[in-house]
Amino acid sequence: MTDDKAARTAPVYTGPRWFFPSALIHELDPDASRSGRRPRRTARDWVVDFSCFLLAVLIGLVGAEALRDNTELPHAVAVLDQVLGALSCAAVWLRRRRPFGLAAAMVPVGFLSETSGGVAIIALFTLAVHRPLRYVAWVAGAQLALVPLYFWWRPDPDLPYAAAVVLLLVLTVATVGWGMFVRSKRQLMLSLRDRARRAETEARLRAEQAQRLAREAIAREMHDVLAHRLTLLSVHAGALEFRPDAPRDEIARAAGVIRESAHEALQDLREIIGVLRAGDSEDAGRPQPTLAALDTLVAESRQAGMKVTLDQRVTDAASVPASVGRTAYRIVQEALTNARKHAPGAEVTVSVAGGPGEDLTVRVRNPPPEGDVPPVPGAGQGLIGLRERATLAGGSLEHGRTPEGGFEVSARLPWR
Known part of the structure; x- marks a missing residue:
């Protein structure tokens, strides 16, 4: 039988994929295939990593001191313990790049080396922060299963067997819980930032519309x-x-x-020119208002119950360009509508002044309303439209709160 025929007739394994160690590692560590992509550490990351390294070294020194006090432990085992502890402390710098790989490797290393206990806790915490619970369960489950065997092999001289086992189990569970809490908090912050960005984008799109x-x-x-x-x-x-x-x-x-x-x-x-024209409108063919129609507009507002004072000081009003007069009328009309909605009962002052060769200024101002006013829905699109009108006419428009708490709309339109 040739090699090709043997390969074709060889039995193919169809069982669960997690049976093979390589498949298992691939399922649990999604970053295994992206080892070449190394994120750059920020200044905060350097501070945190260096702090974790110092903590691991400190715990390792404490463990080394305990090894010297334990005269029953063979010298070769103590030396191997400290060598593994030193290598584990150096491996702390890999915790961001390979959190699952480091945590999985620390399970057998932490079982053999007492000086590697701090690194095992740090690696487990890092895994809980950077990976979902299904990855943490494998490593944490293995560590919890080895805790009774660890204290059976290397009993603590200061604590009873049961107390030492319970203490390390509680420490492992607390580490996992703390890491998952930090992960959830980070995900919440990312979600809030994403919502804020989407809200800003939607607001910008509404303004553009x-x-x-x-x-x-x-x-x-x-x-x-x-x-x-x-x-x-x-x-x-x-x-x-x-x-x-x-x-x-x-x-x-x-x-x-x-x-x-x-x-x-x-x-x-x-x-x-430059203004895109849509299809037919219901306003097609309707006479367009001019500055002379301000008196009629104010009179209609007074009939509706508003308190409006008109101060019109325009020199040669008949010579106002039709486009400028139409823009001024629309500004006053929208401002009166807003005042009627947001400040009912307040007295509104409308001032229009200017002359040929000068700017035509339009100012609509109202004081704060008396008492509580129910909120009126609105996205400010009317004010956006007014500013667009004034800009296309060659002028400018400003609006905002007054120091007294009222509201003012002020526009400047060129009169050539």
């Missing part, structure tokens, strides 16, 4: 205004086409209207 919706609403309004300008321009151009014999004054007046409409259409077109 609100900004995009505000841009789309502004684009729709600009579309309506631009359509109005172009329609007016087309009407006057058509009149000139069908009335070439019109009086000179009418032709000059129509040309002036065409020139002014084209100029205003270009201004509106500059504002709409």
Whole structure:
């Protein structure tokens, strides 16, 4: 029979995989196949590892002193014990890279060497911190099973057999419990950090969505205004086409209207560039408000029960650009809505001032409400939209709490 035929006809083992030691180690130590990937220690890791090394050395020295006092122990066994203890203390520096391998190796070493007891406890604690319970159970179970044999082989001269066994069993269980507690705390902190990052990401996405919706609403309004300008321009151009014999004054007046409409259409077109336009809206075709509609807005708010004071000091209000007036109106409208929701009963002051060649300033301020106000749900998307409007108009908008506890919205819009 050839070697190939023998290999094909050889019986194949189909039993449990954990029967083979290599498979067992692979199942228990997931880092065995990633030994080349070594994480870099931080300053805190160096301090902790050095402290563990010193603790292992200190416990080893105490054990070595106990060995010298034990005259019944053969000299060769004492020397072997101390050699294993020294090697174990040096192996403490491998506890982060191979926690399971070190803890598993310390089971037989700790059974043979009294000076390696500190390293065995540290390795078990490290394993409980860095690995799930199913890995810790193998090592801890083996250590607990060897405790009675250890004190039968090397009895403690100061403690009875039962007391020594119980004391070491309690120490082993406490070490495992402490390590699992530290692991659970670390997992909780990682979970909280992950939730915080996801909350920040969701808040940023909501703000970006609100900004995009505000841009789309502004684009729709600009579309309506631009359509109005172009329609007016087309009407006057058509009149000139069908009335070439019109009086000179009418032709000059129509040309002036065409020139002014084209100029205003270009201004509106500059504002709409860069703004993504969505589909049709329910507001399509609705007349757009201007600064002159502020009086009507304030009157409607007063009829609804609000206390509103309007201080309007605008020079030549009729010459306010339509886009600037529309933005100022929307700012006042949103600010009054917020004041009605979050500060019911408080008196709201609306101030509008400016002139040609200067900035148009809009300020809406309300004091803190009297008494307790039930919380009103809101994500601040209205204020995000107002800031977007002011930015697209070339201005700026600020909002926040006042020193008295009220709220203020302040905007600056260029008036060229």
